[in-house]
Amino acid sequence: MAGQTSDFPAMHFPALLAAGGLIDQATFLSGVKGFxxxxxxxxxxxxxxxxxxxxxxxxxPKAALVWTIVATVFGGILAPMAGSGDPYWTPRMPEAIVSFxxxxxxxxVGAIVYTIGSVVFLSVLYLGRDFFVRPMxxxxxxxxxxxxMGLSMVNQNFWQVVSKGDNIPIVGLMFxxxxxxxxxxxxxxxxxxxxxxxxxxxEKLDDxxxxxxxxxxxxxxxxxxxxxAFLLVWGILIQxxxxxxxxxxxxxNPSKAPWYFLGLQEMxxxxxxxxxxxxxxxxxxxxxxxxxxxxFNKKGMGYYTINERKFAYLNFQFGFLVLWVTLIVMGTxxxxxxxxxFGPFEPWDSHKVEALKNVDLSEYFWIGLLNRGLPKAPTGSxxxxxxxxxxxxxxxGFILMGIYLFVVPPALAIGTTLFRNMYLKMGFLRYMLMxxxxxxxxxxxxxxxxxxxxxxxxxxHIDEWFxxx
Amino acid sequence: xxxxxxxxTAEILAMARGxxxxxxxxxxxxxxxxxxxxxxxxxxxxxxxEPDSAAAVEKKPAPKPAAKGGARPSVAEMMAMARAQGGxxxxxxxxxxxxxxKPVEKPAAKPAAVKPxxxxxxxxxxxxxxxxASILAAARGAKPGPMTKAEAAAAATSPPAKPKAVAPPMxxxxxxxxxxxxxxxxxxxxxxxxxxxLHVMLGSFLGIGMTSLAxxxxxxxxxxxRFMFPNILTEPPxxxxxxxxxxxxxxxxxxxFKAQYGVWVVNGDYNGQQQIYALKTVCTHLGCTPNxxxxxxxxxxxxxxxxxxxDGINFEGxxxxxxxxxxxxxxxDGQVEIDRSRTFxxxxxxxxxxxxFIPATA
Numbered sequence: 001m002a003g004q005t006s007d008f009p010a011m012h013f014p015a016l017l018a019a020g021g022l023i024d025q026a027t028f029l030s031g032v033k034g035f036x037x038x039x040x041x042x043x044x045x046x047x048x049x050x051x052x053x054x055x056x057x058x059x060x061p062k063a064a065l066v067w068t069i070v071a072t073v074f075g076g077i078l079a080p081m082a083g084s085g086d087p088y089w090t091p092r093m094p095e096a097i098v099s100f101x102x103x104x105x106x107x108x109v110g111a112i113v114y115t116i117g118s119v120v121f122l123s124v125l126y127l128g129r130d131f132f133v134r135p136m137x138x139x140x141x142x143x144x145x146x147x148x149m150g151l152s153m154v155n156q157n158f159w160q161v162v163s164k165g166d167n168i169p170i171v172g173l174m175f176x177x178x179x180x181x182x183x184x185x186x187x188x189x190x191x192x193x194x195x196x197x198x199x200x201x202x203e204k205l206d207d208x209x210x211x212x213x214x215x216x217x218x219x220x221x222x223x224x225x226x227x228x229a230f231l232l233v234w235g236i237l238i239q240x241x242x243x244x245x246x247x248x249x250x251x252x253n254p255s256k257a258p259w260y261f262l263g264l265q266e267m268x269x270x271x272x273x274x275x276x277x278x279x280x281x282x283x284x285x286x287x288x289x290x291x292x293x294x295x296f297n298k299k300g301m302g303y304y305t306i307n308e309r310k311f312a313y314l315n316f317q318f319g320f321l322v323l324w325v326t327l328i329v330m331g332t333x334x335x336x337x338x339x340x341x342f343g344p345f346e347p348w349d350s351h352k353v354e355a356l357k358n359v360d361l362s363e364y365f366w367i368g369l370l371n372r373g374l375p376k377a378p379t380g381s382x383x384x385x386x387x388x389x390x391x392x393x394x395x396x397g398f399i400l401m402g403i404y405l406f407v408v409p410p411a412l413a414i415g416t417t418l419f420r421n422m423y424l425k426m427g428f429l430r431y432m433l434m435x436x437x438x439x440x441x442x443x444x445x446x447x448x449x450x451x452x453x454x455x456x457x458x459x460x461h462i463d464e465w466f467x468x469x
Numbered sequence: 470x471x472x473x474x475x476x477x478t479a480e481i482l483a484m485a486r487g488x489x490x491x492x493x494x495x496x497x498x499x500x501x502x503x504x505x506x507x508x509x510x511x512x513x514x515x516x517x518x519e520p521d522s523a524a525a526v527e528k529k530p531a532p533k534p535a536a537k538g539g540a541r542p543s544v545a546e547m548m549a550m551a552r553a554q555g556g557x558x559x560x561x562x563x564x565x566x567x568x569x570x571k572p573v574e575k576p577a578a579k580p581a582a583v584k585p586x587x588x589x590x591x592x593x594x595x596x597x598x599x600x601x602a603s604i605l606a607a608a609r610g611a612k613p614g615p616m617t618k619a620e621a622a623a624a625a626t627s628p629p630a631k632p633k634a635v636a637p638p639m640x641x642x643x644x645x646x647x648x649x650x651x652x653x654x655x656x657x658x659x660x661x662x663x664x665x666x667l668h669v670m671l672g673s674f675l676g677i678g679m680t681s682l683a684x685x686x687x688x689x690x691x692x693x694x695r696f697m698f699p700n701i702l703t704e705p706p707x708x709x710x711x712x713x714x715x716x717x718x719x720x721x722x723x724x725x726f727k728a729q730y731g732v733w734v735v736n737g738d739y740n741g742q743q744q745i746y747a748l749k750t751v752c753t754h755l756g757c758t759p760n761x762x763x764x765x766x767x768x769x770x771x772x773x774x775x776x777x778x779x780d781g782i783n784f785e786g787x788x789x790x791x792x793x794x795x796x797x798x799x800x801x802d803g804q805v806e807i808d809r810s811r812t813f814x815x816x817x818x819x820x821x822x823x824x825x826f827i828p829a830t831a
Contacts (some may be wrong), residue, residue, distance in 0.1 A: 249728045249750060251758040253771035269773045269787050273755045338760075339774030339786070351764055356776065356785035379818070463790045463816040 022156050022347065029085045032159065036082035036090070039150055043143070044075025050139065063136060070143065078150070092154040093345075102343035105334060107354055110341040112452050114334060115445070118326045122317070129306070133186040142178070155345045161333055165241030170259050170332045177325060187304040195308065203303035253337045253350055262331030263324045269339065270447045272458070272468035280444075287437040294434045296425050311418070319441055358457035365396040390462055397460035401469070404443070409435035481548050645673070705729055707810040714805050714827060717745050722761050722779065732795060732807055733761065733768075736829055739780045744826035747795040747807045748781045754788040768792065782815065791815040794825045 048071040055064035081089045104113045125132050132138065149171075152158045162171050191201040210216065243252055257265040267276040291312075299308040306313050336342035337350035359368075366374050377389035391398070409432055412419040423431045450456040460469040670680045709726075711734055717723055723734040733748045748768075752759050757772035767784075768777040775786030782791045796811035805827065813819035820826070 247728075249731055249758055251760075251771050253760060255757060255772045265773065268755065271787065272789055273787075277755070338762075338769045338771055351762065353765055354785075358785055457787075458789070461789070466789070468789045 025087045025156070026085070028156055028159075029087055029090055029154070032153065033083055033085035033090070036150065036153065037079050039153075040074050040079035040082055043146055043150070044071045044079065047071035047074060047143070067139075082150075090154055091151055093148070093151040098155065098345045102346045104343070105341070106343040106346055107341050108356075108452050110334065110343060111330075111448070114330060115326070115448065119322055122321055126314075126317070129185050129189055133182060133189050135186075138182050138186075142175075145175070145178070152344070157345050157347050160348075161344070165238055166256065166259060167332050168238060170328060173259075173325075174329060177321075181321070184304055185306070188306040191303055191305050192307040195305065201303035201305065254335060254339055256331060256335070259328060259332065263327035266327040266331050266335075267444060270444070270451050272466070274466060275469055280440075283437070283440055287441070290433065290437065294426070294430055294437075315438070315441075323441065323444055356455060358451070358455050360457050360461040361397045361400070361459045362393050362461060364454075364456070366393070386464075390464060394460050394462060397458070397469070400459060405436055405439060408439060478548075481552070485552060708806060708808045710800065710802075711747075711805040711807055713803060714745065714799060714829070717805070717829075719743065719829065722763075724761055726807075727758075730807070730809065731758075732809070734797075734805070734807070735779060735781075737779045739820065739826070743829045745797065745805065745829045746781075746820075746826040747797045749793040749795055749809075749812060751793070752788055753783065753790045753792060754786070759792075794820060796824045797827055798824065799827060 047067045051064045051067035051071060054060045054067065078091050081091050084090065104110065132141070149162075153162065161167060187202060191203075194201055244250075256262065264276065264281065267280060270276070271280065295312060297309055297312065299305070300312075333344055334341055336346075336348040337352070340352050340354050342348055342352075362374060366372060375389050375393045377386040381389075409419075412435065413423040413431065414420070419431075419435070422434070426434065447456070447459075458468045460467065462468065668676075670676050709730055711723075711726060717734055717736040719736050721736055723736075726732040726734060727750050731750045733750060734745065735748060736743070736745045738744075739746070750758050752770040752772065752775055754770065754773055754775045757770050759768040759770040759775070759777065761767075762769050766779055768779075768781070770776070770786065770788065773787050775783060775788035777783050777788065777792050780791075781794065783789070791814075794813040794815075796808040796813070798806055798808075800806035811824070813822055813825035
């Protein structure tokens with residue numbers, strides 16, 4: 001656990017700072033029992049408020065009864081159990097789930113399972129959105145997630161990850177993002193139903209003009225004050241995640257980017273720094289800027305909808321939720337020392353060996369397939385001879401990339417109705433631009449999958465000029 | 470006064486019209502009772518209206534803006550003014566119409582005072598319903614006052630010649646703004662051009678200001694440039710002695726120079742050849758400092774997981790090329806000397822350079 005000890009929030013247990021790693025579970029629990037009690041009590045109060053609102057405001061006594069029971073369980077049973085600080089009584093994740101998650105979310109397999117799993121999970125949520133956005137279902141999901149969180153925090157390894165000052169915003173992000181995605185989807189589902197019935201969307205019903213001054217400005221003022229107060233409390237309660245004095249020879253292990261850049265850091269694992277650090281982020285920005293010029297769908301302005309903008313919606317959610325947010329969560333929770341993959345409850349062993357031997361596409365082709373050495377210019381040959389040899393060596397990669405970027409789009413236009421309609425509406429240039437941007441976005445998961453499954457390092461690898469892809 | 474605020478524009482206009490009618494009715498009654506206007510005058514109890522409007526005029530602080538010398542009055546004030554005028558008009562004739570004496574002594578009521586005179590000039594025309602636009606215009610003070618619809622129609626047919634917007638004469642160009650005579654030929658003597666330069670630089674306040682700004686900026690730049698060449702460098706020297714060659718036993722990675730010099734001295738096998746070489750402790754991916762993992766016999770970068778064999782060759786993670794070597798040699802005193810000013814890259818074939826390693830025996 002070297003390198004991770006100093007990151008504990010000192011508020012909870014200074015004893016742990018000295019312990020340097022995993023400590024006796026009873027000692028650990030006596031440190032966190034206060035927090036856990038407050039956590040479960042908070043859950044109880046939240047559910048009690050929900051039950052009260054259901055009964056009093058929305059007149060649904062049965063639902064109110066259910067959530068009253070839930071609140072009672074949280075406040076009356078789980079909170080005192082957690083407050084006991086006793087390893088036996090404290091509610092915790094069942095051992096079966098812990099070992100299951102640890103074995104499936106660890107190492108190379110873990111990367112694949114996590115990525116595919118999150119895509120499948122989000123797809124299920126998307127396809128079953130009519131069901132999942134129902135307030136009662138969503139509230140149940142939130143409660144389950146928070147309960148899983150509370151049960152997991154009893155595990156010291158998990159606790160070390162989520163309670164680190166750097167990572168608290170990400171835990172918050174997961175829940176906040178879940179809430180806002182739910183809110184948008186909820187309204188979109190309602191609107192889609194209304195549109196199918198020939199009614200105007202909700203937003204058009206309440207089209208009253210609202211003034212910037214005073215309506216908006218007052219709201220902003222209140223938000224500003226509330227946020228400032230919140231940040232003050234945060235700043236007082238949680239210590240800044242400071243580390244040892246900077247040294248050019250000692251890099252913390254693991255070395256993590258600020259949380260909002262963890263997606264980029266994950267990208268850097270699969271691409272050359274020039275590509276992942278400069279070209280890809282620029283492409284993201286340019287691509288976002290290009291959307292208004294590529295989008296010919298005039299529907300969906302000023303109201304939430306999914307059915308009217310399926311293509312745009314799915315692309316955005318894939319780029320944002322899958323390629324950005326899940327990578328942030330992955331970088332936070334699952335990446336450990338030496339940037340290896342660790343299960344959420346797995347100890348961070350900096351000596352964990354992962355057998356990796358990355359191979360370039362050119363090596364696969366020339367050595368693996370043709371069973372001969374890489375083409376190499378004779379020593380002392382001129383620039384153009386060397387250039388020719390390099391191009392020959394990397395020709396498989398160039399040909400593959402050429403096919404990917406310039407043959408796949410026409411093939412899509414010919415083969416699928418969706419893309420054919422787009423081609424007809426957008427014209428050649430706009431169509432190629434859009435498909436190329438899409439394909440560049442898609443190459444990240446493709447490259448990740450290739451790395452995990454074939455240990456593929458670079459498709460095009462020209463060290464001589466720092467051109468790797 | 471309080472209920473007046475509640476009046477709508479239409480009501481105010483109606484009131485203004487009514488008061489103007491009263492005025493025109495009252496005036497002829499006092500001046501020259503003509504048969505047409507005498508009849509409405511007897512119908513409208515002019516006397517009962519008078520005290521009201523007169524009181525209104527006296528109490529009213531509204532026409533103040535007029536006194537403030539042309540500050541544009543608000544709509545409410547305009548309306549109040551229109552009312553005041555109506556009142557003044559109806560009051561004035563009752564007191565002593567022909568005289569020049571102002572009905573109200575306040576200077577604020579100046580527009581009101583002008584009215585009787587204006588009306589006197591054309592008393593015959595004043596009669597009949599007033600034109601709304603003209604009432605408002607009169608209130609704005611631009612036009613003589615409320616006029617009858619007939620007048621408005623006449624005005625529309627023959628619009629009064631508007632005062633032409635006369636552009637004020639252009640000020641004469643100051644000397645510095647005049648186009649300077651073009652340098653016809655380059656026959657200007659060196660002396661003149663030098664003087665011209667000085668004139669531009671120091672001839673005016675602007676010139677002096679810009680010149681001093683430029684000089685100060687230049688000084689700042691120079692001073693900043695000086696920072697790039699500090700008097701004392703705390704960096705370790707680029708060459709250092711690492712002790713005798715025998716200190717590096719075969720198969721070991723010496724880490725003690727990492728902290729100060731950023732160097733691993735390795736006695737290892739490269740391409741079947743036992744060598745002592747100095748590896749730079751900078752990952753070739755993004756420049757983090759990897760760690761030597763003795764148990765796994767590899768260098769591992771904590772940032773993105775790049776891994777390097779003991780000879781520095783990259784094999785896992787994203788690092789695109791092997792670690793770099795520093796120049797290494799046996800110095801004259803028999804010690805191993807490492808020169809960090811020269812690096813050797815494997816992918817460029819530079820590790821074959823004898824300056825990049827010391828041959829060793831396994």
